[in-house]
Amino acid sequence: MEPGQSITPAGARPARRVLCIEDEHFIAELYERALSKAGYQTTLEVDGARGLELALSDAFDIILLDLMVPNVTGIEILRRLRTEKPDLKAKIIITTNLEQRDDVRADIEKQADGYVVKAELTPRELVGILDGIA
Amino acid sequence: MDYYDALAKKVRRNLLITMTVVTLASCGLAYLLLVATELPPFIILIVAGALAMLMNAIFSATTTRWLLQPLQAIWQAVVHISPTNHGEPAPNIDQLKLGQEMVGSLVNQIYQLASEAAKHTTAAPVLSSEYGFIPSNLPLPLFVLDESETIQFANLAAAEYIGQKTDALIGKNVYMVLDMAFPNKDTLDAWLKESKTTVATASHSWERVRLNVLDNHPTRLFDLAAYYNKDNPNKQSTMLVLFDHTKQYSQDEQAVSFIALSVHELRTPLTMLRGYIEAFQEELEGKLDPQMTDFMQKMAANAQQLTAFVNNILNVARIDDDQMELHLNEEQWPTILESTIEGLKLRAKVRGVQLQTTIAPDLPTVAVDRLSIQEVITNLVDNAVKYSAGAELVEINVHMNQEGQVETTFTDHGQGISAGIMPNLFTKFYRDHRNRAQIGGTGLGLYLCKTIVEAHGGHIWVKSKEKEGSTFGFTLLPYASLAAELKNGDNTDIVRGAHGWIKNHSMYRR
Numbered sequence: 001m002e003p004g005q006s007i008t009p010a011g012a013r014p015a016r017r018v019l020c021i022e023d024e025h026f027i028a029e030l031y032e033r034a035l036s037k038a039g040y041q042t043t044l045e046v047d048g049a050r051g052l053e054l055a056l057s058d059a060f061d062i063i064l065l066d067l068m069v070p071n072v073t074g075i076e077i078l079r080r081l082r083t084e085k086p087d088l089k090a091k092i093i094i095t096t097n098l099e100q101r102d103d104v105r106a107d108i109e110k111q112a113d114g115y116v117v118k119a120e121l122t123p124r125e126l127v128g129i130l131d132g133i134a
Numbered sequence: 135m136d137y138y139d140a141l142a143k144k145v146r147r148n149l150l151i152t153m154t155v156v157t158l159a160s161c162g163l164a165y166l167l168l169v170a171t172e173l174p175p176f177i178i179l180i181v182a183g184a185l186a187m188l189m190n191a192i193f194s195a196t197t198t199r200w201l202l203q204p205l206q207a208i209w210q211a212v213v214h215i216s217p218t219n220h221g222e223p224a225p226n227i228d229q230l231k232l233g234q235e236m237v238g239s240l241v242n243q244i245y246q247l248a249s250e251a252a253k254h255t256t257a258a259p260v261l262s263s264e265y266g267f268i269p270s271n272l273p274l275p276l277f278v279l280d281e282s283e284t285i286q287f288a289n290l291a292a293a294e295y296i297g298q299k300t301d302a303l304i305g306k307n308v309y310m311v312l313d314m315a316f317p318n319k320d321t322l323d324a325w326l327k328e329s330k331t332t333v334a335t336a337s338h339s340w341e342r343v344r345l346n347v348l349d350n351h352p353t354r355l356f357d358l359a360a361y362y363n364k365d366n367p368n369k370q371s372t373m374l375v376l377f378d379h380t381k382q383y384s385q386d387e388q389a390v391s392f393i394a395l396s397v398h399e400l401r402t403p404l405t406m407l408r409g410y411i412e413a414f415q416e417e418l419e420g421k422l423d424p425q426m427t428d429f430m431q432k433m434a435a436n437a438q439q440l441t442a443f444v445n446n447i448l449n450v451a452r453i454d455d456d457q458m459e460l461h462l463n464e465e466q467w468p469t470i471l472e473s474t475i476e477g478l479k480l481r482a483k484v485r486g487v488q489l490q491t492t493i494a495p496d497l498p499t500v501a502v503d504r505l506s507i508q509e510v511i512t513n514l515v516d517n518a519v520k521y522s523a524g525a526e527l528v529e530i531n532v533h534m535n536q537e538g539q540v541e542t543t544f545t546d547h548g549q550g551i552s553a554g555i556m557p558n559l560f561t562k563f564y565r566d567h568r569n570r571a572q573i574g575g576t577g578l579g580l581y582l583c584k585t586i587v588e589a590h591g592g593h594i595w596v597k598s599k600e601k602e603g604s605t606f607g608f609t610l611l612p613y614a615s616l617a618a619e620l621k622n623g624d625n626t627d628i629v630r631g632a633h634g635w636i637k638n639h640s641m642y643r644r
Binding site: 024027030031033034037040041068097098099106117118120122123124 | 154164247394397401402404405408409410411412413416441444448461591
């Protein structure tokens, strides 16, 4: 991925809205910076329960979902979004640093649209992945 | 009793007729002789008596045969089902002239009783004297199987262990009752199959067998010991004893969870570190002198490398505890290889090494677990870069080898490896002692590569010449060669443990 590749030309299309449910403040800050630079409109949420509420509003194109968030876990958010909002239009990308058992991971991957290990990607590389999501 | 009454009536009638005929014939003869001849009455009496005796003798013989027909048929039926029967055929009821209905009914009842008795003999072997007090009350789960792997006996501990009643286990296939998963391809099923064809008696044991008992029942972990005897006259060919270690092995699993948590704690600051370095690089682009730019790149590359190392720790822990499962899917190898190499170029660049990839055209798709095979590529590239020792080029080459497998090689032009240490290269924690001071590393990378490649069904190798450099290579199977296995499986992909197959006993291929 080349630098700048992820930046959406101004006015080319409406800014895509990203909900970032992430309780690590520094990581959230970095993601917000990279997403904004690339022309995304970002909403940050550190709390799982509020994150779920926001996600259910279906006002986003992409949801970045950390698995270890307080009050309602990321797995629970994912499960409830899929059952309570089966026609959710947002793509759900799991972002985690916690290694799952293979079977758990396979189960999560089945329900989500993407699964990334945060440490494996710089914020810009993550944005590059989001750019590739229709 | 209707049949009996009918038979009695028929016998009575026939006997009456016979006796009447004999009496009338004798009397008739006496009367004729008295009227037509002048024989003395004494002689006439003797002649009539002789006729009566002759007729009685003839009728007795035929009547006896006729009357005993039903008894003979019943006798035949009893002998036929007797365990000591030596070829006695079943009675032919249709040919009976007397008591056909009654005998038919009795013979049916005899066969039914025999069948019930046989069932009880099989269904309650626990009560049989063949299984005594000791096996029944052995405080370890014990299963006895016949040649077709059907459970002939299960003791109380066995029934309790899997949460079922003893009666419910008898007569079932052992794999229906014990849903076992083994750490590697050495499974009970495989061992039994081999033992049955090659030996008369054998014994074997396994560690860390997993057992899924019921849907809502927790997984159990145990060691398994088995004894096989081909010529057991009672058809009890296999004995299985289970040694439960659920608690101990679960603690081991928790240790892996501890590693997973530690890895999480390491990855979180690494994510931030990499993010902030990237932010600096972006913000300061064009404002830094070349040396500072170089320093920034080195920071980024080393943070990335640390991430890879953390992954190595985690993966080796999972492999050692048989917790790594590979999901082999059909993939385009050039796509995976090139995208992984792309991510590694920075790490090579900061060490003054260029990565050059050559991929042969028209390669078949391969069966790989994307994440795991990326670890192999990363480790082999890191290894080649690390040992380049000033040489500027690492060549990566992909081609079909003579065995029809996709082979990928990584060639550096560095210091090379002495022949003496080559056999140890893929051993865990092994490092060339000469380099230990100059070059970092844990000796986990090549061990990890070997394990993952072999779990894919490929093999890994190294060729090296001191002062000239080394080539590491590994092979992957074309997807088509594994497609047949896919068809046999329950899942859409092939699941393997890091040490080989995990779920490979026959019940998974139903």
